Amino acid sequence: MQKYLNVSVIWILMAPVKITNLVKVYALLLLKKRPMHGYEIIKELEAYMLRAISAAHVYPFLRMLQKSKLISLKESGKREKKQYELTKAGNQFAQELIDKFAELVELSITHNIKTCAHCHCKIIEGWHKEKMKGKVLIFCCSRCADAFKKS
Ligand SMILES: [Zn+2]
Structure with a gap:
């Protein structure tokens, strides 16, 4: 890009x-x-x-x-x-x-739009980053990150 x-x-x-x-x-x-x-x-x-x-x-x-x-x-x-x-x-x-x-x-x-790894919503700013199994994933919020972890 x-x-x-x-x-x-x-x-x-x-x-x-x-x-x-x-x-x-x-x-x-x-x-x-x-x-x-x-x-x-x-x-x-x-x-x-x-x-x-x-x-x-x-x-x-x-x-x-x-x-x-x-x-x-x-x-x-x-x-x-x-x-x-x-x-x-x-x-x-x-x-x-x-x-x-x-x-x-x-x-x-x-270029600046991210997608939540859990709910797949588009995020323009204020995303939540979390490292899982050595990979940095982007979520819209910590709740999505938690839900993703459990699934
Ligand atoms: Zn989400």
């Missing part, structure tokens, strides 16, 4: 565009939903992250995405400003990023 966890981390670190913080992840997820103006992205990011987001953090990232051909500018009417839109490659990149993050979250959760 640790091996797969590392593969996901390496994928994120080696991605064609460096995803080094959550603002970038959210920006990509937003663009995955629909094309957006730069100021819309910032507004939505602020709503998500509950803090002020500097344009100086967002626009260089958008420029980098554009240079990597992951987003393109879409003209939308004469008077309106241009919208950023994920390209086919950008969409694939965003989807991979979502998948990798989902994997990481799932792994980090399932």
Whole structure:
């Protein structure tokens, strides 16, 4: 399991565009939903992250995405400003990023779940460890451990 966890981390670190913080992840997820103006992205990011987001953090990232051909500018009417839109490659990149993050979250959760050796219930924390016949067994509680000992 640790091996797969590392593969996901390496994928994120080696991605064609460096995803080094959550603002970038959210920006990509937003663009995955629909094309957006730069100021819309910032507004939505602020709503998500509950803090002020500097344009100086967002626009260089958008420029980098554009240079990597992951987003393109879409003209939308004469008077309106241009919208950023994920390209086919950008969409694939965003989807991979979502998948990798989902994997990481799932792994980090399932990695820590134990099963009671007696009643087989799932234990997230506060399990009871006991050594029996040279083996360390995990139980949800000492009562399960006692019951297991007697059986
Ligand atoms: Zn139990």
